[in-house]
Amino acid sequence: MSHARPGVLRIGDRVRLAGTRHTVTGLAGTLVHLADENGRASAISLQDLLLRADVEPGPAPAVPRLPAARFHGLPSKTVEEAAWWEPHIIEILTGLPPDAAPHARPGAQYDPATQTLAEREAAKAAELNDAGHTGVSASTIRRKRLRYQAQGIAGLVDGRADRARPPVGHADPRVVDALQRILASEETVQGPSRTVEFFRWRVEQFLNSEYGPGMVPVPSRSTFYRLFRRLSAGQHATGSARTRRSLAGRPEGPFGQVNPVRPGELMQIDSTPLDVLVRLDNGRPGRVDLTGVIDVATRTVTAAVLRPTTRSVDASLLLARTVTPELMRPGWADALRMSRSVLPFEHLHGLDERLVHAAARPVIVPEAMVCDHGMVFISDNFRSSCRWLGIDFQPGHLGTPTDKPHIERMIETVGTQFLQYVSGYIGSSVERRGRDVATQPLWSLPELQDLLDEWIVAAWQNRPHDGLRDPLAPGRKFTPNEKYATLVQAAGYVPVALSGEDYIELLPAKWRAINAYGVKINHRVYDDAQLNGLRRQPSGVVGRKNLWEIHADPYDVTRIWVRNHHEGGWITLFWKHLSTSPAPFGEMHWNSAISELQSQGHPNPSETEIATAVSHLLQRAHQGPSNTAPEMKPRQRKRRRPAVFGRSEAPKTPARATRSESSTASTGNEHSTKQPTADQRAEDESLAKVVPLGIFDARKEAERWW
Known part of the structure; x- marks a missing residue:
């Protein structure tokens, strides 16, 4: 053989013997097994083969390939450049480009049998320069060829495009540490939002106190701004203070998740001011608080009440509403009845006859209640109500609203899907607030409460929730009513609604004497014939000075209930002026009427005058929005x-x-x-x-x- 041969003969190499091309199929000592193009096998000694045959290079060894995922983070121009170099390097190594015909022969300048690698690299450099790619030298091609043989196409990628840069660049580590500590401090997390220039000043003050005045230079304004953007990403350091505190309160690590499997297993309660103005009973516009309870397993809103100011008694009454049916109201569509819904009415109405007239909202008895550390929920009144109902009271961590995310999301949804359609909506923040909202026709508090109750039954309970998905078919979402019906059958859940006496037990208690004229509470007199025999008699409760236990609903002063300490049970007493003002009203209406009469020059109004004023006040409050001009501000x-x-x-x-x-x-x-x-x-x-x-x-x- 007059031309250079490869130093090693391997299986797969091709040899030309007597004008016929053969492929090496096996090596056994000095014996070489061949197969021609027609598949005929033969054997020849290695010495004769090297003397008589021309050995052609076999297929190039496999080279590492760049994973496809590596290309996703690279600029398209860099990827195209690497793909352009690959066929040129393959031609240098094998003599043929990757798209050559099957029987193509290498060109004279790239034939591995006659040209060395250095010669082929020089030829490729000359070819590229002639094609207009000036500046490409043989040494450049040699470096690319070596990287390609070691790394595959990854070696042809421009290293500057794939170079990992430190997240803070080349900033002084002391400056980086100072800024990180300031961003994580209570001053930043819990304080008001400030500008980047303030943080630059704080970093300078920190460096001077830590290392001495002027020992660590503060970066220029543009450099510090770039550093600040990198280190404060996602922290809202100069943005919303509320969002910043919420992000800081998130627990570190993966979020945990509790998956209750039956209704009432885990419920959440919370209270927050609503972004809407209502016409209060004194005729003036004002905001109200929403206190709601949600069941995590079904996302059912079991109760939601509106109050000018939430008190502990409101939370206790909310528990009572949770375990009692929601009765249909006049004017509600017949389609909102429980008997016409997907709820298991036939399975449940035998347990409670009241469900025949109930709306399509499930009755759920809580097993565990999660709340925050608000004074309303950690009060003795609310705790005692939970103990009496057998509810596991579970307050969340301080400053961690993520412990009750479902009720937080529910309240937010009330604002976006209900309140913004209500006349008097003021927006979620000052910058979103409109002008002269108080001049719009506003709903009264009872009317808005009725609208909210109807919206919960009609919209919320029948809206598919993203958190209520079928585990075996994640593409399907359930409504709260559908999820309740499913879990009732699967978990064997039987809700026992609260009886009338149980509801009375949850009301706040007062201790009064039974006089000859009846019982007086807040200047109101209650009486009934059932008190005969108990008037001016001791109750027998020595610890309470022989007074009688009275339970009253602060939002319905038409009646009270007296515990019969002698015979047991409850005695219902009605207000003696109930015929004057038959509509239910509460302490707020009463106090408002007293203030109104006193402002009119009646320092000591009689009970009859107060009852008449309350009746007129309620008539005005229940008239609803009108086109008449509102009261002068x-x-x-x-x-x-x-x-x-x-x-x-x-x-x-x-x-x-x-x-x-x-x-x-x-x-x-x-x-x-x-x-x-x-x-x-x-x-x-x-x-x-x-x-x-x-x-x-x-x-x-x-x-x-x-």
């Missing part, structure tokens, strides 16, 4: 001219009598009975109209909604 009252103040004091004698006296004086007839005309009466009435101006009270003004 306190700010506008303060801007009235002093001339109006002179008219605020009405004369002791009616205006009509004054004009009559004037007429009498002109005619000289003291006993004239001449009647004024219709125009005179209208003028007299307009003159007699009194526009009072109240005395400015700074404390009351501070409590109003502006």
Whole structure:
């Protein structure tokens, strides 16, 4: 053989013997097994083969390939450049490009049988320079060829594009440490939001106190801003303070998850102010609190109440509402009945006949209740209610709203899917707030409560929730009512609704004496014939000075319940003025009526006057939104001219009598009975109209909604 041969003969090498191409199929000592192109096998000694045959290079050894995932993080131009170099390097190694025909022969300048690697590399450099790729030298091609043989196409990728850079660049580690410690400090997490320039000043102060004045230079403004963006990513250091505190309160590591398998196994309760104005019972606009309970297993909102200010008694009453059916209201669609829903009505109505008239909201008895550390929920009143119902009371960690995420999300959904459609919606923050919201027609508190109850039954309980998915078919989502019906059958859950006596037990207790006229609570007298025989008698409870235990609903003052300590059970007493004001109302209405009467010059209003005022107040509160102009704002009252103040004091004698006296004086007839005309009466009435101006009270003004 007159040309160079490979130093090693391997299986798969091709040899040309007597004009026929053979492939080496096996090696046995010095004997070489061959197979021609037609598949005929033969054998020849290695010495004869090397003397008589021309050995062709076999297939190039496999080289490492770049994983496909590596290309996803690289610029497209870098990937294209590596793919462009690969066929050129393969041609240098094998003599043929990868897309050559099966029987193609290498070119003279790239034939491995006649040209060395150095010669082939020089030829490729000359070819590329002639094609316009100037600056490509043989040494450059040699470096790329060596990297390709060692790493595959990964060796052809520009290392500058795949180079891992430190997240903070080349910043001074002391500056990085100072900024990280300041970002993680309580000053930043719990404090107000500040600008990047403030943090640059704080870093400078920290470095001066830690290492000495001027010992560690602070980066320039542009460099510090870039460093700050990298280190504060996702922390909202200069953004929303509420979001920053929420992110800081997240537990480290993977989030845990509790998967209850039956209704009531785990429930959550929370209270928060709503972003909506309502017309309170005093006629003025104000915000209200929403207190709600949600079942984690079914996402059922078992109860939700609106109150001007949430108290511990509200949370206790919420437990009572949770375990009692939601009855249908006048005006609700018949489709909202439980008997027409997907709930297992036939399975449940035998346990409680009240379900025949109930709305499609499940009755769920809580087993465990998760709440935060608000004073409403950690109060003795709420704890005792949980103990009486056998509920496991589980307060969450301090400052960790993620312990009760489902009720937090439920309250947020109420704002986005219900409240923003309500007249009087003010927005979730100051920058989202509209102008003159208080001038819109506002709903009264009872009316908004009725709308919320209807929305929960109609919308929430029938909306598919992303958290209620079938484990075996994740593509399907359940509604709370569907999930409840499924778990009732699967878990064998039998809810036992709260009885009437159990509901009374949850009401707040007071201790009073039974007098001859009945029982007096907050200047209201309650009486009934059942008290005969108990009037002015001791209860027998020595620890309470022989007073009687009274339970009252603070949001329904029409009746109270007296525990019969002698014979057991409860005695229902009705307010003696119930016929005057038959509608249920509570302490808030009563106190508002007292304030209104006192402002009208009645320092000691009688009970009858209060009952009449409450009745009129409720009529105004239940009229709902109207197109009439709302009550003048306190700010506008303060801007009235002093001339109006002179008219605020009405004369002791009616205006009509004054004009009559004037007429009498002109005619000289003291006993004239001449009647004024219709125009005179209208003028007299307009003159007699009194526009009072109240005395400015700074404390009351501070409590109003502006």
